[in-house]
Amino acid sequence: MKRLVYCLFVMIAFAMNLAAQDVHSYAKPSAVRVKHVDLDWDVLFDQKILKGTATLTVERSSQTEPLIVDTRDLKIERVETSTNGVEYAPGTFTVGTSDKILGAPLTIPLPAGATRVRIHYSTSPGASGLQWLAPAQTAGKKDPFMFTQSQAIHARSWIPLQDTPAVRVTYNARVRTPRNLLAVMSAENDARTPRDGDYSFRMRQPIPSYLIALAVGDLRFRSLGPRTGVYAEPQVIDRAARELNDTEKMVVATERLYGLYRWGRYDILVLPPSFPFGGMENPRLTFATPTILAGDKSLVSLVAHELAHSWSGNLVTNATWRDFWLNEGFTVYLEGRIQEAVYGRARAQMEAALGLRELQDEMATLEDRDEILHVDLAGRDPDEGFTNVPYQKGALFLVHVEQTFGRPRFDRFLRSYFNHFAFQSITTEQFLTYLKQNLLDKDPALAARVPIDEWISKPGLPASAPKPTSPAFARVEEQAQRWLRNEIPPTQIPLARWTTQERLHFLKFVQSALEPPPSSGGPAGTQLSHTERVRLMGELDRAFNLTRSGNSEVVFQWLMMSIQNKYEPASARLEEFLLSVGRRKFIRPLYQELAKTPEGRERALAIYRRARPTYHPIAVTSIDQDLNWPGQ
Numbered sequence: 243m244k245r246l247v248y249c250l251f252v253m254i255a256f257a258m259n260l261a262a263q264d265v266h267s268y269a270k271p272s273a274v275r276v277k278h279v280d281l282d283w284d285v286l287f288d289q290k291i292l293k294g295t296a297t298l299t300v301e302r303s304s305q306t307e308p309l310i311v312d313t314r315d316l317k318i319e320r321v322e323t324s325t326n327g328v329e330y331a332p333g334t335f336t337v338g339t340s341d342k343i344l345g346a347p348l349t350i351p352l353p354a355g356a357t358r359v360r361i362h363y364s365t366s367p368g369a370s371g372l373q374w375l376a377p378a379q380t381a382g383k384k385d386p387f388m389f390t391q392s393q394a395i396h397a398r399s400w401i402p403l404q405d406t407p408a409v410r411v412t413y414n415a416r417v418r419t420p421r422n423l424l425a426v427m428s429a430e431n432d433a434r435t436p437r438d439g440d441y442s443f444r445m446r447q448p449i450p451s452y453l454i455a456l457a458v459g460d461l462r463f464r465s466l467g468p469r470t471g472v473y474a475e476p477q478v479i480d481r482a483a484r485e486l487n488d489t490e491k492m493v494v495a496t497e498r499l500y501g502l503y504r505w506g507r508y509d510i511l512v513l514p515p516s517f518p519f520g521g522m523e524n525p526r527l528t529f530a531t532p533t534i535l536a537g538d539k540s541l542v543s544l545v546a547h548e549l550a551h552s553w554s555g556n557l558v559t560n561a562t563w564r565d566f567w568l569n570e571g572f573t574v575y576l577e578g579r580i581q582e583a584v585y586g587r588a589r590a591q592m593e594a595a596l597g598l599r600e601l602q603d604e605m606a607t608l609e610d611r612d613e614i615l616h617v618d619l620a621g622r623d624p625d626e627g628f629t630n631v632p633y634q635k636g637a638l639f640l641v642h643v644e645q646t647f648g649r650p651r652f653d654r655f656l657r658s659y660f661n662h663f664a665f666q667s668i669t670t671e672q673f674l675t676y677l678k679q680n681l682l683d684k685d686p687a688l689a690a691r692v693p694i695d696e697w698i699s700k701p702g703l704p705a706s707a708p709k710p711t712s713p714a715f716a717r718v719e720e721q722a723q724r725w726l727r728n729e730i731p732p733t734q735i736p737l738a739r740w741t742t743q744e745r746l747h748f749l750k751f752v753q754s755a756l757e758p759p760p761s762s763g764g765p766a767g768t769q770l771s772h773t774e775r776v777r778l779m780g781e782l783d784r785a786f787n788l789t790r791s792g793n794s795e796v797v798f799q800w801l802m803m804s805i806q807n808k809y810e811p812a813s814a815r816l817e818e819f820l821l822s823v824g825r826r827k828f829i830r831p832l833y834q835e836l837a838k839t840p841e842g843r844e845r846a847l848a849i850y851r852r853a854r855p856t857y858h859p860i861a862v863t864s865i866d867q868d869l870n871w872p873g874q
């Protein structure tokens with residue numbers, strides 16, 4: 243019964259949304275469109291809620307249709323409407339049935355001439371887009387911390403608004419916090435503002451809802467250049483500023499390639515370790531995981547990535563989540579070009595080769611429907627679309643076009659694409675039409691070499707897809723092989739001189755030798771015994787102290803190997819890592835790998851029970867599913 247009602251509801255929701263074209267929003271922007279949002283909140287750490295108002299300025303194409311906004315777990319107190327933005331009159335509203343994925347529509351009838359709607363509301367302590375950290379979860383251990391993560395459809399859990407990337411808004415905000423803490427937003431931040439617990443923000447450029455962001459904590463600021471800087475807790479700020487001091491250089495390099503940076507400042511906020519992602523490209527203020535602070539700038543490709551989003555994603559935005567590859571494929575492509583400009587070609591090649599490997603590994607586990615760039619996410623949580631496919635396959639498609647048409651021509655095309663669609667949200671169809679008119683049709687002979695439909699609408703990779711390789715990796719493999727054949731001791735492997743990318747490749751190569759994947763077709767007899775595998779792991783560990791590595795990517799790879807080879811000496815480190823880091827890219831595969839055996843599963847559940855309260859709701863949702871956590 244319950245299920246039937248649910249199905250019926252989903253069908254109705256689906257039919258309703260066909261008109262809006264975004265199956266993940268209840269909004270009908272073609273009738274009433276929100277253009278601007280004024281926010282006013284108290285940040286209440288003791289209750290873990292935001293409480294205040296959102297005032298929406300609307301543009302009406304229909305004088306009869308109501309305003310429909312998206313909400314999830316919001317407590318709506320009352321609603322007012324206004325024709326002039328000065329006098330407000332009480333209004334009516336209804337909150338529809340809540341769907342597990344979409345949340346609930348909030349419908350507000352609009353009187354004649356009404357152009358503003360003020361919603362008085364508060365969030366719930368379990369809001370999917372907010373994380374509230376206890377002092378113990380911060381570097382300083384003294385003050386609490388909170389931050390938002392709105393992508394894909396979590397903005398609706400803290401702001402009632404048209405939560406679709408097709409709608410762009412400007413916003414102003416006033417935020418009251420405990421007096422000693424600082425609030426920052428994806429807007430104009432004044433680093434010298436007095437710390438008095440009352441902060442104001444202004445975002446003048448229209449952005450989609452998923453880019454609205456807020457963080458509150460004991461934050462310090464350090465300038466990195468004329469228009470770049472970093473925010474972090476006092477205990478982290480020096481390390482962060484050292485690690486990120488190429489940021490200004492990256493902005494300059496990207497502008498040289500793709501035109502002016504249009505957002506004023508570019509600052510980076512380094513969050514506590516429970517942040518579920520590597521980075522989030524909130525405009526003017528990238529949110530980043532502290533796991534990129536490796537001490538040697540080897541993981542700052544993440545900054546190149548988030549910065550690139552200032553063009554691909556934030557300036558030209560995917561209109562729906564099925565067009566997500568327009569954001570991420572372009573961004574991974576740009577990231578490679580920025581890396582090449584700042585750190586040289588060898589490093590960009592390594593990243594590209596690693597990217598292809600990750601894509602192939604993940605595609606081996608995906609259903610066909612999820613290997614498609616223009617993926618169908620109807621009826622599904624858009625967070626399920628966050629695989630390597632939109633990222634790496636999307637980028638590879640653009641590399642294919644670049645290599646076919648030549649870099650100068652493709653660069654000109656990209657610059658004109660960013661200008662043409664600046665501050666707009668577009669669909670895959672719109673991109674393809676533009677590509678055809680401005681590149682493909684100008685040289686049909688070259689265009690015939692790129693199987694566009696196969697790239698966009700088919701699973702897998704076309705046979706003609708580029709296969710990025712790295713000469714540096716070939717040298718790494720040679721060293722690994724010599725050690726595995728017992729020709730050199732591990733101490734002769736120049737691991738300490740290698741980049742993080744080379745070390746990662748080395749470890750992955752060694753793992754494929756220790757445990758050849760079943761698809762490699764080798765005879766079963768080539769499997770090494772458990773004792774032998776543990777002996778080899780121990781040799782590497784003694785030579786390079788991998789279990790204690792401070793580089794998050796390296797230690798993650800090592801911990802994966804230690805689960806796969808049942809290497810016990812790393813087991814305490816595994817537990818420590820899972821209890822202190824919340825980045826989903828790391829913790830999810832570790833739990834999945836553990837859960838492959840019955841003993842491992844026991845262990846995964848025991849660790850997860852302790853770690854779960856410290857993880858972000860987005861990471862919890864994924865891992866709950868993976869581990870069949872009770873209550874799911």
Ligand SMILES: [Zn+2]
Nearest residue numbers: 547551570573
């Ligand atoms: Zn991205």
